[in-house]
Amino acid sequence: MSNSSSTRIPVVAECVLNHVEKRITESENKQLLDEELLSLHSVFGAVLERALDILEKHPTFVAYTTTNKTRTLIEIQGENDRCYRVFPRINYCPCRSFKHQVLERKAQVLCKHVLAARIAQILGRTADHEVTQDQYLMLLRSMFNTDEHNG
Numbered sequence: 001m002s003n004s005s006s007t008r009i010p011v012v013a014e015c016v017l018n019h020v021e022k023r024i025t026e027s028e029n030k031q032l033l034d035e036e037l038l039s040l041h042s043v044f045g046a047v048l049e050r051a052l053d054i055l056e057k058h059p060t061f062v063a064y065t066t067t068n069k070t071r072t073l074i075e076i077q078g079e080n081d082r083c084y085r086v087f088p089r090i091n092y093c094p095c096r097s098f099k100h101q102v103l104e105r106k107a108q109v110l111c112k113h114v115l116a117a118r119i120a121q122i123l124g125r126t127a128d129h130e131v132t133q134d135q136y137l138m139l140l141r142s143m144f145n146t147d148e149h150n151g
């Protein structure tokens with residue numbers, strides 16, 4: 001598959017996440033194990049800590065899903081009552097850190113929101129919220145509008 005690298009979670013990172021996901025799907029223990037936290041930390045570093053922090057504060061994330069289940073957006077509460085919406089498994093977030101740290105400086109492979117959303121999905125901590133196609137499009141639009149308030 002030819003895909004631009006910016007919209008994909010890097011292979012190593014995706015591999016660790018898939019590994020954790022597989023283990024959790026197959027096991028009774030739905031919590032992250034210490035060794036899983038370690039390997040996630042070795043890949044994501046401080047971003048993991050920030051993602052876990054969000055998960056700590058917000059036990060479940062709303063996943064807006066269209067009635068026909070073809071589209072989903074996961075909502076993550078950010079700081080200052082802001083919320084960010086990301087696509088499941090797509091490495092894109094409208095936040096500033098994504099723009100600066102991930103796209104421009106390539107200092108991080110993803111932002112805390114994308115990682116928190118992925119971990120929430122793995123742990124089954126998303127609550128489905130059914131929306132119509134129109135509502136979905138509105139959510140999508142507002143997701144990009146947040147950027148305008150940035151500066």
Ligand SMILES: [Zn+2]
Pocket residue numbers: 084093094095096097098111112113114
């Ligand atoms: Zn973000």
